[in-house]
Amino acid sequence: MDQTNDLGFQKYIRGIILVGFTLLLFKLIISGDITNFIAPKMLPFVYFAAGTFLILGILQIWRSDSKKELDIYCDCGLDHTGKRSPVKSLFVYSLFLFPVLTGFMFPEVVLDSSVIKNRGINFGTANTQVEAAQTASNETKTTTAETSSPEAKSVDEMYLEGLLNSDKITVTDAEYSKITKYIETNLDKFVGKEIEIVGFVYRETDFAQDEMSISRFTVSCCVADLQVMGTMATGEAAKDLKNDEWVKVTGVINKTNKNDRDIPLIEIGKLEKIEAPSDPYIYVF
Template identity: 35%
Template sequence: FKLLLTGNITLLIAPKMIRFIYFTLFVLLTLGIILIIRGTSEQKSTNQCDCEGEHSYPTSIGKSLFLYLLFIIPITTGFLFANNVLDSSVAMNRTIKLGASSSDTNQIKTIKNNKNTEKTNSTSDKNKTSSTVNNKNNFDNQPEPLTEKEYKKLKTDMLRTKNININDQLYVPMMSIIQDNLQDMIGKTVSTKGFVYREKNFMQNQIIVARFGISCCVADASVYGMMAKGNVTALPKDKWVQVTGVIAQTQFDGGTIPIIKIKQISKIAAPKQPYVFDVGVKIE
């Protein structure tokens, strides 16, 4: 209830799952009301069990206090604990998807019953890529999967433009397109934002501009990002930055990945929704 009231529930689960949390809250609230009514009712009822001896409530203050603390402590701690966003300490224990190839398991999904899917066109600022995106669901505020046609149009727009702005709604597919068409992307200007992450073997002028992508909840979160190179020595880890630079290629862990040669970098505040969503591509 606290997480729903404050809106921090999206720090733990994807917005599309919130409807199930509301349902659970309603069921538990209903059961709680029923149990309160039954527990405070003057009507006497006899419960039989296959055991010897009588059952009764604790008779002393100490026993009663111990019994109720078993319920009170877990409830109060839920209100006392802070809400934390996933950061470098979690990223270091997971595989970093630098470029997010479309061959990843979660990138392409088959979805049926798509007749009611609404679509809208979203055009970016001047001299930046334009793309067709789906409307956000009014309930969960999470992007719908792209259709194959929309994905192809997004790819065409990115290949044609000289300036690419990686937005939150299409973060994963745009990163995938850059990786899969790296030779055609070299020399283009790209702008992206994320938190600062460093691998142990990185040079002082190298960072990863990273984002956590989730499908259902933070337990399945994957780390996406793009390597960047420039004057970043003084940047602390987990600091959010906006990076603009030129796409090049480099070798990392035996593979070829994109890298941003930084032209401009600025510190920014962490967005209200720090995670991106792997919306996938709808196979019709």
């Protein structure tokens, strides 16, 4: 019967699509490009999805020729399934095949400063993050005061003290969000401290010639929730730089006012152009 053949063919195509998604995920995992789309903490879910797609795809292909499945069509004279236009079927399945084919055909591209035009940039820490950090810090201090001796210090206070007592603050990828948060929420205490930070150059139209933002992309779950964080910097060394060039900057923390609030400003002492890191994102946990 034509309908039995059509059902078997559709099951086969569904199986191919599922196996295709599995192979695409394997390609991204093996190459390491998967982190261009999701944060590392989401990898266990990707492994589970890849395994599930593979099993379901194999089952669909195997069942496409199963007589038991095709026996649902009897000779009672009734049509047990609705007829589907070949054009409609082709359109529906192409919606799933297209991302699989493009995933293999086109290289993975790391985002650049052009994204900022659509998403905007947060100088320092986002306002909501600052408020949340201040609230959490206040709650921690209150809890510590109620349950501990007067000499006891909270984790926040010890971390802040460690940063303030260091000769130079080195902003690592692992602690990027944490360090920049502490600097912004305690900015007056950090003025005059030496700092080293890495990022890509970004300039807005209203920036002075010697001004730039040392910027990073931060990802919590996947690129859909990506934010752009920037730290203002100024100095003669910034004049000849172009957007998206990666730099390592060493300088002294000062402060400036932007959008009616004080934010950190690095007075550049030393600037070095560097290659873009293999994984340019900062993952926020």
